[in-house]
Amino acid sequence: MTDETASTGGAAAGDETGRRGLRIAQDTKRSLTLLSPTLILLILALAFPILVLIVLSFWTQTGMSLTPGFTTENYEAFFQKRIYYMLLLRSIENSAMVAALTVILAYPAAYFVAFRIKRRKVLWLILITLPFWTSYLLRIFAWKVILGYNGVINSGLIQVGLIDEPLTFLLNNRQAVVVTLAHAWAAFAILPIYVSLEKIDRSLLEAAADLGENPLWSFLRVTLPLSLPGVIAAALLVFIPTVGDYVAPKLVGGNNGLMIGNIVQTQFGRGNNWPLGAAISIISMLVITGIVCSFLLLVHQAKRRLA
Amino acid sequence: MSEKALSIEDMISRARAGKLSRRQFSQMLVAAGVTLTAVPVATRGARAEEGEAFYFTWGGYDIPELLEEYNEKHGAYPDTAPYASSSEGLTKVQAGFVVDVMHPCNTNMGEWIGSGVIQPIDTSKLSHWNDMIPSLQRIGERDGEHYFAAMEWGQTSIAYRPDLVDLQGEEESWGILWDERYAGRIGVLANEGDTWWCAAIYAGVPFDEIDTDENIEKVAALLREQQPLALSYYDDVTTMEQSLASGELVAAMTWNETPTRLIKQGVPIKWAAPKEGALTWVCGASIVTDAPRVDKAHDVINSLISPRSGEYVIDAFGYGHSNVKAFERVSAERLAELGLPRDPEKLLQAGKFQTEMSIEFQSKIANMFSDIKAGF
Numbered sequence: 014m015t016d017e018t019a020s021t022g023g024a025a026a027g028d029e030t031g032r033r034g035l036r037i038a039q040d041t042k043r044s045l046t047l048l049s050p051t052l053i054l055l056i057l058a059l060a061f062p063i064l065v066l067i068v069l070s071f072w073t074q075t076g077m078s079l080t081p082g083f084t085t086e087n088y089e090a091f092f093q094k095r096i097y098y099m100l101l102l103r104s105i106e107n108s109a110m111v112a113a114l115t116v117i118l119a120y121p122a123a124y125f126v127a128f129r130i131k132r133r134k135v136l137w138l139i140l141i142t143l144p145f146w147t148s149y150l151l152r153i154f155a156w157k158v159i160l161g162y163n164g165v166i167n168s169g170l171i172q173v174g175l176i177d178e179p180l181t182f183l184l185n186n187r188q189a190v191v192v193t194l195a196h197a198w199a200a201f202a203i204l205p206i207y208v209s210l211e212k213i214d215r216s217l218l219e220a221a222a223d224l225g226e227n228p229l230w231s232f233l234r235v236t237l238p239l240s241l242p243g244v245i246a247a248a249l250l251v252f253i254p255t256v257g258d259y260v261a262p263k264l265v266g267g268n269n270g271l272m273i274g275n276i277v278q279t280q281f282g283r284g285n286n287w288p289l290g291a292a293i294s295i296i297s298m299l300v301i302t303g304i305v306c307s308f309l310l311l312v313h314q315a316k317r318r319l320a
Numbered sequence: 321m322s323e324k325a326l327s328i329e330d331m332i333s334r335a336r337a338g339k340l341s342r343r344q345f346s347q348m349l350v351a352a353g354v355t356l357t358a359v360p361v362a363t364r365g366a367r368a369e370e371g372e373a374f375y376f377t378w379g380g381y382d383i384p385e386l387l388e389e390y391n392e393k394h395g396a397y398p399d400t401a402p403y404a405s406s407s408e409g410l411t412k413v414q415a416g417f418v419v420d421v422m423h424p425c426n427t428n429m430g431e432w433i434g435s436g437v438i439q440p441i442d443t444s445k446l447s448h449w450n451d452m453i454p455s456l457q458r459i460g461e462r463d464g465e466h467y468f469a470a471m472e473w474g475q476t477s478i479a480y481r482p483d484l485v486d487l488q489g490e491e492e493s494w495g496i497l498w499d500e501r502y503a504g505r506i507g508v509l510a511n512e513g514d515t516w517w518c519a520a521i522y523a524g525v526p527f528d529e530i531d532t533d534e535n536i537e538k539v540a541a542l543l544r545e546q547q548p549l550a551l552s553y554y555d556d557v558t559t560m561e562q563s564l565a566s567g568e569l570v571a572a573m574t575w576n577e578t579p580t581r582l583i584k585q586g587v588p589i590k591w592a593a594p595k596e597g598a599l600t601w602v603c604g605a606s607i608v609t610d611a612p613r614v615d616k617a618h619d620v621i622n623s624l625i626s627p628r629s630g631e632y633v634i635d636a637f638g639y640g641h642s643n644v645k646a647f648e649r650v651s652a653e654r655l656a657e658l659g660l661p662r663d664p665e666k667l668l669q670a671g672k673f674q675t676e677m678s679i680e681f682q683s684k685i686a687n688m689f690s691d692i693k694a695g696f
Contacts, residue, residue, distance in 0.1 A: 076679040077414070077435040078341045096696035162568035179568070181504060185552055267552045271694040283407045283512070283686040285679070287345075 070291035079287065087292035097276065101297055104256050104272040105304065107191055112252040114195040116244055119202035123243075124236075127210035138207070145200045153264050156193045160184040160265070185267025193261045198254070202247035209243025210236070238319075245312055249305060256301055257294075273297055341414070341435075373398040373616035376409055376419040378603070379556060380577075385632045389623035390616075398620050404555045405511040406603075407686070410437060413608060420611040421620045424468070425603040427513055429460045430676035433467050438606040440465035445618040448625045448643055453664055456642045459602055469621045470604040470642040472633045473664075475671060476514045477598035479564060479578045480571035482590045492592040494522035496571045498542070503549045507560045507572030510553035512682075512689040514599065518573055519543050521596050521672050531681045536688070543692045553693050564589065580638030580658065591659075600671030604642065640664050 070087055073080045091097045126137045144152065159165045160183040167179040183189065213236060221231035259274030266272070273293065280290030373390075375382070375398045382400035384391065391397050398421075403409035406424045410432065413419060424432055432438050443449045443466055449457075452470065460468025478496055484505075485496060497506050497518075509515050519542045520527065525535045551569060554560040557578055563569040564578070565587045572578070579591040592598075605621045607614060623629060630646020633639050638658045641647070647655065647662055661667055 076683070077431075079345055094691075094696075096691050096694060099696070100694060161566075162563065163566045181568070263555075268547060268550045268693065269695055276690065276694065279686070279690040282411045283405070283683075284690060285683040285686065 066291045066294060069288055070295050072288045074286050074288050077285065087289045088296070090289060091292060091296055097273070097293060097296075100271065100273045100276055101300060103187075104274070104297075105300070107187060107194070107272060108252050108255040110191045111194045111198065111255050112248045114191065115198055115202045115251045116206070116248050118195065119199055119206055119247060120244070123203050123206035123210055127207050138204075141203055142200045149197060150260065152197050153193055153261055156189070156196065156265060157184065160189055160192075184265060185270070187266065187270045189265040189267070190262050190270045190272070193265050194255050194258060195251075197261065198251045201250045205246040205250065206240060206243040209240045209246075213239045241312075245309075249308075253301060253305065257297065371399070371613070372396050373421060373611075373613045373620045374419040375400045375421045375423075375620050376413070376417070377402060377421075377423040378406070379404060380637075381423060385636075386629040387620065387623050388628055389626050390619050391623075393619055394616070398616070405513065407511070407513070407682070413437065418610060418612060419608055420613050420617040421605050422608055423471075423603060424606055425513065425601050425674070426459045426468070426470075427517075427601070427674050427677050427682075429468060431679045431682050432606065433460065433462060434679055436609055438467050439609045439611070439614075440467055441469055441607055441621065442618060443469075445615075446622045446625065448622055448627070451627070451645050452625065452642045453644060453668075455665060455668060456602060456604075459604070460606070468604050468606050469625055470602050471624050471629075472604075472637070472639040472641055473600065473602040473668065474576040474637075474639040475598040475600055476509070476518055476573060476575055477594060478571055478592040479574050479582070479589055480592060481564065481567065481569075481588060483588050484567060484570040491595045494518060494594045494596050496592070497573055498522070498546055498549065499571075500549065502570050504551055505568065505570045506546070506549050506551060507563060507569045507574070508546065508550045508553050509573050510555045510693070512685045514575075514601075515543065515553075515573065516685045516689060517599050517672075517674055519546070521594075521599060524596070527672065527675050530675075531678070536685065539685075540688050540692065543689065547692055547695055576638040576658075580636075597672040599674060600668060601674045602642075634658065634660065640667070 069079075071083050071085070073082065073084055073086070122141060126134060126141070130137050157164070161167070162179045162181065162184070164183070166183060167176075170176045171179065217235055217239075218231055221235050222228075226234070256272075257274045257277075259272060259278050262270050262272045262275055277290050277293050277297075280286045280293065284290070372394065375387070377400060379402035382402045384397055387397050401419075403412065406422070406428050409422055410424075410428075413422065414437070422438070424438075446469065449469070456470035456473070457466070459470055460466060478492070478494065480496060485502070487496075496502075497508065499506075516539060517527070517530070519539045520530050520535070523535075523538050523542050525538060529535055530539075551563070554572075554574075557574055560569065560572050560574060561578055561582055564572055565582060565585065576591070579589050582589040605624050607617045607621070611617050625641075625643055627643050627645040627649055630641030630643040631649040633641045634646060634650050635654060638660075640660055647660070647664070652662075655662065
């Protein structure tokens with residue numbers, strides 16, 4: 014308000030630029046003030062722990078005590094034993110499958126709400142996210158109930174007479190982990206895809222129809238490309254956190270579904286080797302960052318080629 | 321303020337000197353104000369003897385039935401929190417969780433006393449101390465100081481479904497858990513404190529030589545052989561019991577409480593007496609070095625080793641108790657049903673008695689077993 018009156022009542026030109034400079038400085042100051050709570054929180058809750066982790070990863074531990082110093086032996090240990098990179102690889106594969114599955118399943122749901130629902134969209138969005146109001150652990154247990162030996166699927170199939178013995182390949186393996194995680198993170202995929210679908214200018218679709226495009230082609234050539242930012246965001250939102258998940262593998266992964274997060278947990282727990290755990294975490298973070306960056310680069314290049 | 325600054329300087333100098341316990345490391349983080357939100361319980365220490373004692377224990381033992389005497393004395397029950405294994409509990413305490421009493425087992429003593437996590441118990445404060453089975457009193461003793469008050473003892477063996485497992489006329493053996501006919505239907509405990517030792521029994525490794533490199537490799541090889549046969553490695557026996565009841569598992573390595581509970585539910589289950597011997601363990605209570613309520617901690621322990629708690633442990637869990645008088649409170653029929661003799665010394669001597677482990681051995685097998693569980 015005061016700025017407005019100041020500029021409308023403007024005097025000499027030189028005075029004007031001075032004020033503008035002042036205003037920019039004020040804006041910067043104000044935005045910094047507005048940002049500072051977030052910034053402080055980010056530094057405290059993100060940057061500092063990562064710093065601690067980096068420092069820790071160069072230390073060593075004997076028995077219960079940590080020895081500060083500088084050694085790269087924890088990083089060497091990662092590559093010396095097959096288990097660590099094999100598990101990291103398995104975790105990345107799992108999460109890639111989870112991300113793909115989640116996006117494929119989330120897209121129709123988001124599409125439905127964005128295009129077919131005309132009224133009470135918020136209500137629909139709330140309904141979709143309703144399962145996510147319960148705890149993560151409960152949702153995993155729900156999957157144990159569904160996929161289990163005496164679970165919903167098995168007892169259903171036995172009742173119908175399709176099988177005599179319960180199927181054992183449903184639970185306690187990698188697929189179970191992928192299915193559980195895909196469901197657990199579905200909301201994180203539906204919402205960004207919904208937002209990008211919602212933003213699409215409907216007149217573009219009308220134009221496509223007017224120009225004689227059939228619905229399938231107008232979806233593939235108009236809707237899908239325009240919603241890609243949402244799809245990419247959804248894939249990343251699901252992929253990044255699931256690589257490090259250790260709860261779902263522990264509960265539904267059985268004896269061959271374990272992931273890198275379980276190993277990190279052991280190192281900080283019974284294994285009594287925090288520095289090695291820190292090193293494994295950092296390598297995982299770097300690898301994930303690398304994958305995400307190359308993925309984004311690929312998308313960027315593909316876009317340029319199309320344009 | 322100056323005091324705090326001093327202690328931080330002190331820590332930095334200690335870090336320079338090259339030794340820093342994980343607890344001190346966590347304290348450094350607290351000093352920096354980072355873990356304040358992550359470990360809110362750490363501030364509990366400031367309240368000194370106020371409030372009730374905190375009993376940090378194995379899941380299932382955080383129940384009022386074992387703490388009645390404490391309640392009578394103080395008019396309230398201790399605060400409790402459960403853990404899935406004592407090593408898990410230790411990790412949390414070292415990361416800054418302030419508690420008074422914990423529930424370790426005899427194998428932990430070397431590690432726990434050695435690293436200074438627990439302090440001597442003043443046995444003169446325990447009215448039930450003199451009723452304890454003498455051989456159990458000696459566990460966790462160092463130079464006349466007692467760091468451990470034994471509470472319950474039991475066995476790790478095999479619970480199997482006699483209707484689904486065919487012994488083919490052979491004696492019961494640990495081999496059931498390595499039988500390829502039951503691939504994918506075998507349950508194993510996730511903590512090395514049980515599994516490693518049971519595999520050592522099956523491998524014929526004597527416990528006093530369990531920590532030689534050769535024997536470690538021998539046991540590891542057996543566990544690797546078992547990995548593809550196991551359905552899952554269990555942290556909680558409840559999940560395992562459900563799978564045994566449904567028939568998804570035909571046999572599992574577990575503790576006495578599993579058959580005790582499942583028989584009560586009418587599930588056909590047998591508690592094996594393997595020809596190689598079952599694993600016998602003793603667990604009990606210790607006072608944490610940094611316990612803010614040492615007096616009340618003694619009352620918690622006295623309550624745990626009381627005949628009344630003993631009666632409950634015997635009847636509900638099927639375990640033996642350290643208090644001789646506890647056995648007098650249980651009927652002879654019930655004891656016979658549970659396979660517990662009135663004179664427990666005999667049974668204790670008959671089993672393969674678990675010994676203390678060093679920190680190095682514990683960390684080593686924990687790491688190896690964790691790799692084995694993941695299939696490597």
